[in-house]
Amino acid sequence: MQLTATYRDEELVKGCQNNEPRMQQALYKQHYRKMFGVCLRYAENRDDAADILQDGFVQVFKYIDSFRGGSLEGWIRRIMVNMAIAHYRKKARFQTTDIETAYNVKEDETALSGMSSQEILKVIQELPTGYRTVFNLYEIEGYTHPEISEMIGISVGTSKSQLSRAKEMLRNKLGVATNEY
């Protein structure tokens, strides 16, 4: 898709609020690649990510009137994350684990060194839906466990245990992946 003229966020928002097809397409063109990257982290595969991207942008244009300033990209990103959560809410099977039994995983940053984003993304996509969602929300989006528990509809303890298990699995997978390189 060819990139056309870049518009300021205010212009895009105003045009979309006036339901102008040209401005809606411009907003999509300016943000869809980055948002697709977000969707990829939450999805199991690229096809699912495209579905989330499509539903997310439909919501963006539908609720553009509720945008109250600030970062347009951040607002769209939150919609994409919410859409991803909604997309996998039915499939997600968040395993309940008491906070006391949660793993206290030691972080091994060296495992990520030398790996491309696509390689890391592939490992993240291999995580179970619940683990992957909590990991994305906490580690990358920066949400807290109380926020995550409210967003997904799980307890704070479950959110923490999901994160711990996700990290453990990633460490094992990334370790294997690292050893292969």
Next chain:
Amino acid sequence: MKNLFQEQFEDFEDEPDRDVWAAIEVELRPKQAGIFAYRKYMWAAAASVAMLFGIGYFSIYLPKNQAVEVAHQAVKVPENEPIISPEKTEAPEIVASETMPSTPVQTVVQETVSPTKATQSVKRIKTADGRILIEKTETYIVTEKKTYEVEPETKKQVQVAQSMEKQPVQSPTLVTPEEIKPATSAVVAAVAQAEQKSEPWKVYNVPSQASNAPTKSVKTTAKRQGNNTQLDLNNTNPVQLASFASQQLNKVANTPVKVNYKENKKTNQVKYEIGFKDFKIVRKVGKK
């Protein structure tokens, strides 16, 4: 690790494998995008609409026309066809003496039955210049019931009983046995000879202009003035046939009836033919 993941995906971008924007447009503007997206189904939609109009026409408009058609017949026919007219009837019972075959038979032949009913509706139409037009529609549904009973051979007579249901009985159209006898006796005598080898009777329509010479004909069920005369000729024995002929003679007493009995010696085939005013019945017996 947290910061490392964030840094890793902070500027991460990728291109979808399909045209997501086209799908978004369809959702945003279903009317415009939908028409083009489903253009290939437009012919099917048009055909469906046409078919619906057709069904509506045949189910609503045609039945009315058919009712009117029957009404016309009811008005026109009484002179020659008293049975069809709701105002006139024919003889409730006609008895004719005949020589019958040896086999005792007890049969009943029934014809179509349905109630007689006439309706009238008046529709007022106001024109642009203030005048009021009155459109009157009269609909007649003509019905008849006829029952023919044939007594056993021992009584040696053909008894034709005709009854009209829900209609007043008036003076019958008299037909003397002498008028019936030449036709029916010839048929009965001829058919009785070949009765052991029954062949199906066929009914042919005869054009009204050639009613006295039923040569060219079309294979069909017997029809008289738009009413179906239902008689299973394939299972008709000579007595029934005589009864049928008598009945038809009664209806068309002033019309000559032609009875043919032809024997083809080359084909060894016998052909029995009874011609009535507007139809004939034919039966071929033997091998070609």
